[in-house]
Amino acid sequence: MDGQIQSTPSRCHELAGALRMRNVRTRTGGWGLGVGEPQEGELSRRHMLAAGVSALLATLPACAQESKSVKPAAAAANQDAPAKAKPEAAAKPSKIDASWPTFRRTADLAGVASSPLPSKLKQKWKITSKDGFTSTAAIVGEHVYVGALSGEMLCLKLATGEIVWSYRTLDKVEKNTFLPGFQSSPAVTADGVFAGDEDGIFHAIDRKTGQKKWTFASNGQIIASANVVGDRLIFGSYDSSLYCLKATDGKKLWQYQTEDRVNGSPAISGKHTFVTGCDQHMRVINIETGEQETDMPLERFLIASPSVSGDLLFVGTHDSEVICLDWRKKEIVWQYSDEQRDQPYHSSAALTDKLVLIGGQDKQLHAIDRTTGKGVWKLATRGQVNSSPVIVGDRVFVGSKDGFLYEAKLADGTLIEKHQVPGRGISASPAVGEGCLVIGAEGNDGALVCFGE
Template sequence: MCIFRLMTTLVLSIAGLAMTGLSTSSASEVAPISSVTSPAAEWPSFRQNLLQTGVATSTLPEKLELVWEAQLGDQIEASCAISGGKVYAPCLSGHIVCLDLKSGQKDWSYQSIDEIPANSFAPGFKAPVTISKGVVYAGDEDGVMHAIDAATGKRKWIYKTEGEIYSGAVVVEDRLLFGSYDNALHCVKVEDGTAFWKFATDGYVHCTPGIVENSAFIAGCDEHLRRIDLQTGKELSVLPLSTYLIASPAIRGDLLYVGTYANEVVAVNWKEMKIAWRYRPSDKEFPFHSSAALGEKVLVIGSRDKQIHGIEIATGKGLWTTPTRARVDSSPAIVDQRVFVGSDDGNLYQLAIESGEVQWKFNLGKSIHAGPVVGEGYLVVGSTSSDGRLCCFGKK
């Protein structure tokens, strides 16, 4: 939340998108990445995989039913994670809550601080949850990254930054990367949270990094797209985009896609750091806070113009728009030929990816800022209701 903070606050669907491994020759270097895909049918991080594509590896029933709902005690601003039959949900109450995916029964709840001072509150979680190899990671609004044992809910370690954390964390073998509002991208050891390196920018780093070929890509509030070497933390290349960047970059092949604060979605050849195309739906200034989802032919993204946009990936041509009754900051999830995305009008929408036609919707009662997550045959999404309403859809 860059400007708005100041104001008020694979198995992928296209074959052949495997990721080049990372070389190692010393303890400080990155171990090889076997692939960009996540464990079968899971949704372990903000956009499901290291390329941040927002494409599920799980299927869903043709007709969704509300399987269960839970009240977690405060607003849910960010995306959950699904892994091993569990849901891990972040809450503004300062809790990460683990629930059984099929029943919604609570397994454990982790609090960001051990004791809450009188007349105060626990730092809330506004960042997406990540789970990897039995450890849950999430950053809080006091700038602390937490590593939590997924089985017990007990703290493993914490790492402190100097600003709020809205960025989701990504795990690349032995290291964890995430942005902070202390104007930096941080890289720490997954084992104990000690620092590998920190890359300083000229503005808040809100996005979740995209990872490809030994590199982390960040789009920041300093109006630049940056490519950072995973081993050294050194900048490899940079592209000025002359506008605030909130959304996380999505990557496929040689192209990277990201929405901007200047009412544009841009495709960037990240190897050359050159613009391939720009999509600008109108002359009005409606920011894209939503992170794009990359279907086989269609890119889908929400906008503060109250619409969901379908864009031809090959050309940047607008294919369709679907109106909602409020802004769309939620980041879409693609499941086969369907798109799922929330809106501030309180509705979770299911759209046909080729046409944008609304096939189904469900009203959660309050704004949906979080992106829906799809794993192990279920879809889970939370709302900004004061009781922290979390809903799970699938087949009863």
């Protein structure tokens, strides 16, 4: 499908092409808890896909049953509890604002949790997949939803990790091939789970049963997550387009064509959605009409998803900068870079009223003054930080390619604790909801781990 894309040649295209040119290896061994046995003829995705994903993040950009209505994602939390759950096994009673229904929880992609976490995290459960996880999980009510590189979308019980259902990207797999994997994170509404796969198919799954509701085909792989506004789903594709679909039936409401691949998730504020990508532009699109209202050339590759707050937009670049934009004035307010470690930022920023927090490929988590753009503190890890940080009260959590989840004080970056997640490193981001934190790791037998009390 990539060959069908008509756009300006760039380093984004070169690496994306390399991502697909991988050696074939036959899958061996079993699968961990929660992922079904592979069908005969399927190939290992760990060697063919996840290694390519790691190369992508480490080097150049990869420019990356009908209901009557769709309820807001957060409202879905109150409809989830099994009727006969045992008291000792059930998760805490869900609240409307205690969920994590999409990649960064809210449509503005601010990365701030509303659910508290215990002062001391303990592992509640873990499952493993032969190909691991790069998708950020969603937590709604008493369930966790997560896509695997092996091509399954899983629904798990939050309390125990027990599988409720498993959905596959293809019904049948031909010999010596594999299921298209999920790199994008699921968006969960009251009755649906939505995510795109590496073959460019966008899937709508019945949240209760795990059955297919509908699919929509784009012309390029989908690695970024959809955002939800009302009854609309908005997502980008490697076919250089931003799509808006009707959630109930998948009808295309509009399609906006950019000039290169769209890697990140679109941020939403009011009637506008904000899209960045390999065409080095920041575009403001009217959600209702799909018409462009603002085009701001930035002359920088943008791999990460932007975060928006009022008139300001915050995003890391592949050109080793974090920038703050006033999208109404079409001005750069400030630019931040670490002169000692000049490395790209593929992480998406988390926002407080004072700080911008973002991970870098320089192996550090950076805290930046939101007003001035000056560095406040840095937290060192032993691997690239492509994971996007999450703010939980007075703490911040982020994953690293060194295989650890880092927990630090928000005020000064003091390390509180490191939590190991089995696999070959973390590029997924934490999901925090219902008093739990869930995060996955890449690699052979990469684990999905739930931390809580």
